[in-house]
Amino acid sequence: MARVSLSRYLIEQQREHGRIDADLRLLIEVVARACKRIAIAIGKGELGGVLGSAGSENVQGEVQKKLDVLSNEILLEANEWGGHLAAMASEEMDHPHPIPNRFPKGEYLLVFDPLDGSSNIDVNVSVGTIFSVLRCPEGTVDPTEEAFLQPGSKQVAAGYAVYGPTTLLALTLGDGVAIFTLDREQGSFVLTSENLSIPADASEFAINMSNQRHWEAPMQRYVADLLAGAEGPRGKNFNMRWVASMVADVHRILTRGGVFIYPIDARIAKQGGKLRLLYEANPMAFIVEQAGGAATTGTERILDLQPTSLHQRVPVVLGAKNEVAKVAEYYREA
CATH class of the missing domain: 3.40.190.80 (D-Maltodextrin-Binding Protein; domain 2)
Known part of the structure; x- marks a missing residue:
């Protein structure tokens, strides 16, 4: 059976199931590409000169790691020009990030934690990226903070990447959860499990x-x-x-x-x-x-x-x- 890439999975969700539109599909693909770039930077570690403190603090007053700053920049740059977003918001920034006027705007809002668990970076323990997609409120041309203040039930997609022994992408489009594994040789995320189910009881x-x-x-x-x-x-x-x-x-x-x-x-x-x-x-x-x-x-x-x-x-x-x-x-x- 042929492996299903993230791109094919998303196209099938759009074409056969009607769960997403073309803009949301392309948006998720862009986020996934950004996660691949972050995975490469993390994989280089000390060789890439990306470990240690950046010498700055984020809006929460937390000391930023170099990879916090780099991951944030990667996600911003990757998502600015595609035409799928109205604005972005990041845990690392005080205010929403508007789409530059030279680029077209879309109907979605992207929210992300560019590098979750960054205190583990320097000791080579798994870290990750978390993201959420919302619809921009209708009639909003230049989204402010208010546009992002929507209940979690309004999310149209969400996911996270884990940068560990393998790089994984978990994704939900509001109809179950699928896991994709990064094939480093091919450079693409490949579907490795879907319809995940958490047992109701725990030990x-x-x-x-x-x-x-x-x-x-x-x-x-x-x-x-x-x-x-x-x-x-x-x-x-x-x-x-x-x-x-x-x-x-x-x-x-x-x-x-x-x-x-x-x-x-x-x-x-x-x-x-x-x-x-x-x-x-x-x-x-x-x-x-x-x-x-x-x-x-x-x-x-x-x-x-x-x-x-x-x-x-x-x-x-x-x-x-x-x-x-x-x-x-x-x-x-x-």
């Missing part, structure tokens, strides 16, 4: 245990019950895994199950959480739900949240449907 969880003392009471109780194992109230043993790269942790859940948790804690309560709603929580929640999982803040479905600012942060619990429901139960009881 593995991902959380940063070093923050435990700062968590709210419901999360303290929930994790304590997991750690109690077969002798505790849950009646079974759980394993913990934590990569500190959201794309790697979520990809593990997408492929073998589990639950990912980044709860609010006392130190970040004022900012609302750690992970960004538009750049991380919404696209990952969309992907996970399309694979049969669930995503919540602990009290609300993530995809129902109405964003209030471009860089809004939220608590995140996503993965196995029954385990996510169990976390929500702990919060309701509290």
